[in-house]
Amino acid sequence: xxxxxxxDETIRMGLEIxxxxxxxxxxxxxxxxxxxxxxxxxxTIKVDGDYIVYxxxxxxxxxxxxxxxxxxxxxxxxxxxxxxxxxxxxxNITYSYSLAVEELANIKVPLRGQYIRALASExxxxxxxxxxxxxxxxxxxxxxxxxxxxxxxxLFIDLLEALTGAxxxxxxxxxxxxxNDMPEGFEERCLRQVAYFEKRxxxxxxxxxxxPLFRQRTEGVGILTKEDAIKLGVTGSVLRASGIPFDVxxxxxxxxxxxxxxxxxxxxxxxxxxxxxVPFLDMKESCNIIRELLDKMPKSGEVRAKxxxxxxxxxxxxxxxxxxxxxxLGYYIVSDGTPKPYRVKLSVGSFRNMLALPFLLIGSKLADxxxxxxxLNYWPxxxxx
Amino acid sequence: MDSDQSKTxxxxxxxxxxxxxxxxxxxxxxxxxxPEFEGSLINQIVTRFSDKLVQVIYVRxxxxxxxxxxxxxxxxxxxxxxxxxxxxxxxxSGTDYPNDNQIEVIYHLSSYSDDKLSSQILALTTRVxxxxxxxxxxxxxxxxxxYHERETFEMLGVYFxxxxxxxxxxxxxxxxxxxxxRKEFRIKGR
Amino acid sequence: xxxxxxxxxxxxxxxxxLGDVLxxxxxxxxxxxxxxxxxxxxxxxxxxxxxxxxxxxxxxGPRYDVERFGIIEAFGSLxxxxxxVVQGTVTRKMAPRLxxxxxxMPDPKYVIAMGACAITGGLYIDSYNVLPxxxxxxxxxxxxxxxxxxxxxxxxxxxxxxxxxxRSKIR
Numbered sequence: 001x002x003x004x005x006x007x008d009e010t011i012r013m014g015l016e017i018x019x020x021x022x023x024x025x026x027x028x029x030x031x032x033x034x035x036x037x038x039x040x041x042x043x044t045i046k047v048d049g050d051y052i053v054y055x056x057x058x059x060x061x062x063x064x065x066x067x068x069x070x071x072x073x074x075x076x077x078x079x080x081x082x083x084x085x086x087x088x089x090x091x092n093i094t095y096s097y098s099l100a101v102e103e104l105a106n107i108k109v110p111l112r113g114q115y116i117r118a119l120a121s122e123x124x125x126x127x128x129x130x131x132x133x134x135x136x137x138x139x140x141x142x143x144x145x146x147x148x149x150x151x152x153x154x155l156f157i158d159l160l161e162a163l164t165g166a167x168x169x170x171x172x173x174x175x176x177x178x179x180n181d182m183p184e185g186f187e188e189r190c191l192r193q194v195a196y197f198e199k200r201x202x203x204x205x206x207x208x209x210x211x212p213l214f215r216q217r218t219e220g221v222g223i224l225t226k227e228d229a230i231k232l233g234v235t236g237s238v239l240r241a242s243g244i245p246f247d248v249x250x251x252x253x254x255x256x257x258x259x260x261x262x263x264x265x266x267x268x269x270x271x272x273x274x275x276x277x278v279p280f281l282d283m284k285e286s287c288n289i290i291r292e293l294l295d296k297m298p299k300s301g302e303v304r305a306k307x308x309x310x311x312x313x314x315x316x317x318x319x320x321x322x323x324x325x326x327x328x329l330g331y332y333i334v335s336d337g338t339p340k341p342y343r344v345k346l347s348v349g350s351f352r353n354m355l356a357l358p359f360l361l362i363g364s365k366l367a368d369x370x371x372x373x374x375x376l377n378y379w380p381x382x383x384x385x
Numbered sequence: 386m387d388s389d390q391s392k393t394x395x396x397x398x399x400x401x402x403x404x405x406x407x408x409x410x411x412x413x414x415x416x417x418x419x420p421e422f423e424g425s426l427i428n429q430i431v432t433r434f435s436d437k438l439v440q441v442i443y444v445r446x447x448x449x450x451x452x453x454x455x456x457x458x459x460x461x462x463x464x465x466x467x468x469x470x471x472x473x474x475x476x477x478s479g480t481d482y483p484n485d486n487q488i489e490v491i492y493h494l495s496s497y498s499d500d501k502l503s504s505q506i507l508a509l510t511t512r513v514x515x516x517x518x519x520x521x522x523x524x525x526x527x528x529x530x531x532y533h534e535r536e537t538f539e540m541l542g543v544y545f546x547x548x549x550x551x552x553x554x555x556x557x558x559x560x561x562x563x564x565x566x567r568k569e570f571r572i573k574g575r
Numbered sequence: 576x577x578x579x580x581x582x583x584x585x586x587x588x589x590x591x592x593l594g595d596v597l598x599x600x601x602x603x604x605x606x607x608x609x610x611x612x613x614x615x616x617x618x619x620x621x622x623x624x625x626x627x628x629x630x631x632x633x634x635x636g637p638r639y640d641v642e643r644f645g646i647i648e649a650f651g652s653l654x655x656x657x658x659x660v661v662q663g664t665v666t667r668k669m670a671p672r673l674x675x676x677x678x679x680m681p682d683p684k685y686v687i688a689m690g691a692c693a694i695t696g697g698l699y700i701d702s703y704n705v706l707p708x709x710x711x712x713x714x715x716x717x718x719x720x721x722x723x724x725x726x727x728x729x730x731x732x733x734x735x736x737x738x739x740x741x742r743s744k745i746r
Binding site: 059060063065067068069072229230231232233239244246251252318319321328330332334342343345347351352354355384 | 447448472473474475476478480481491493497498503504506508527528529530531532533540554555556557565566570572
Binding site for chain 1: 666
């Protein structure tokens with residue numbers, strides 16, 4: 001009896017010594033701007049052992065005040081600094097701006113200009129998605145998948161450099177069309193490049209998407225159901241990976257996209273694997289779109305509408321959106337009749353997808369963090385504008 | 386597609402018909418053809434809530450805009466979500482009108498689940514006073530507006546009652562100036 | 576004579592003179608060797624400041640392979656790095672973090688300011704949140720202009736830094 005009591009005493013004392021409170025178990029990590037796995041973005045997470053229980057994103061490290069700067073420049077002077085949020089997808093972010101300004105100032109774009117705009121937009125989509133895929137590879141430690149997309153991306157950048165004159169920040173789209181026409185022999189080069197790239201895409205599928213380690217790290221991880229995707233208002237490839245076939249090019253065709261026949265690529269599972277597969281399928285479909293565009297393009301014509309030096313329109317407002325690499329990119333422009341806009345608001349896909357980050361991270365393991373975070377197709381510079 | 390051509394036609398007609406009106410006046414739809422589907426959407430809202438509460442600003446192909454007072458916005462938003470089928474907010478932003486002494490907060494709403502509404506964007510707007518800018522939040526109805534409302538708070542100073550975090554988001558931690566998107570905030574040198 | 580040499584004061588003087596001769600003889604080749612080691616293994620910190628990071632990433636790609644110069648951007652800890660490439664605009668929010676990262680790097684450390692925004696503020700000079708140039712907070716060794724600079728320009732900037740290191744005295 002005495003022995004039992006003593007035993008209980010010891011156990012009770014031992015438990016009191018090592019008793020840990022709820023507060024002691026949580027550890028706060030700051031996945032900050034200087035981190036190999038975060039980019040120019042910081043989020044604070046609290047981990048309980050191996051599970052994440054709290055996540056708070058902290059953007060703003062690249063907030064340069066784009067919207068305020070737009071109010072001090074003309075409609076055309078806004079193009080160079082508005083394409084800097086995503087410099088490697090710069091055609092799409094200025095495409096939507098040009099569409100909105102054309103509606104405000106009532107400018108008609110010639111047909112060949114519309115085709116060239118769409119062609120540059122598709123080429124840029126490939127360039128962006130390949131960079132995203134490369135960084136995804138290196139986040140998961142697959143350095144071959146960093147080298148291969150970056151190498152193939154250089155070939156597309158060569159095409160864009162022949163077309164526009166610059167590697168990444170093209171300043172090619174302006175309200176009224178594009179700046180210059182295609183050079184000689186561009187179409188053959190483009191078709192050859194697209195044929196080569198389709199062969200390479202088959203190799204990507206082999207080495208990356210059928211890799212058992214990659215599949216284990218991304219299948220079943222960070223599942224976003226269809227209802228949650230609609231409720232959170234995500235966009236782009238994140239939305240299409242959760243089973244909703246929505247693409248702005250089909251829902252609300254702008255320019256000549258109503259004459260192009262393509263299928264929306266979507267998957268139903270909603271996990272990280274689907275979110276990494278949908279941009280890959282988009283790239284495959286983009287190759288077909290490029291071929292069709294080159295086929296249907298009018299052989300000659302103007303590419304730019306003749307404008308006054310300071311185009312302006314009557315007071316009004318306009319909201320236009322375009323499907324970029326990250327999702328629907330919308331511009332809300334208010335004009336008050338002067339050549340400078342009164343208010344420009346960008347609604348970017350990255351900012352909307354950021355809402356899914358705490359939602360998906362809470363409850364998942366710490367080791368799954370890079371594969372969830374980068375699969376949300378989040379580019380920090382664009383979200384901060 | 387027809388809507389594209391009719392959109393440009395409609396726009397040119399509206400631009401010709403409306404005079405040099407500033408944002409405060411309602412543009413009159415005199416000669417242009419009101420699109421039917423969008424008109425029917427707006428009619429449902431106007432018949433449910435009276436004409437005094439809901440002001441229709443414009444009805445264009447694909448884009449519509451209504452103006453409601455700040456204390457009624459929650460009811461109108463829940464009607465739009467439950468009956469009409471708009472399910473998420475594409476963007477939430479604010480525009481500063483110092484001439485009217487008001488700030489206009491505008492919610493662009495769209496739909497993923499309904500096919501006919503997927504190309505429609507309904508702009509639900511309200512005007513709050515510039516000095517006493519408070520309005521109820523809509524995140525209980527449209528959860529996708531959460532971060533956008535927080536950004537509108539820090540950029541324009543509009544306080545959303547009921548929002549869990551009316552805090553600074555994108556600006557640096559030691560920001561001690563007025564909200565930057567207000568018109569009296571001049572950037573350096575201009 | 577030998578008693579003279581082993582005298583303490585003389586012995587000290589002799590050792591001192593020998594030491595001087597040795598240092599002057601070895602300083603040059605040792606300096607070359609150490610500088611050669613530093614030049615061909617500049618490891619940059621993984622801190623991306625703004626949009627020029629895309630061109631820095633492209634420079635690590637297979638076409639403009641910057642790894643053949645020893646610049647491998649794959650290290651988690653910044654206590655092992657000796658190069659910081661300020662890639663683009665530095666905002667007021669990022670500036671204290673940049674300074675903290677610079678302070679934590681061990682000596683000798685070098686700074687490359689890449690892009691027009693890091694040199695003077697560039698396109699965003701009149702924004703409310705942007706620092707006009709990064710040389711107000713950290714000392715810069717090489718300025719690489721461009722918006723964004725091509726990867727070849729960045730490599731030329733690295734080679735200029737290598738020339739600068741070659742000519743410097745070791746400490």
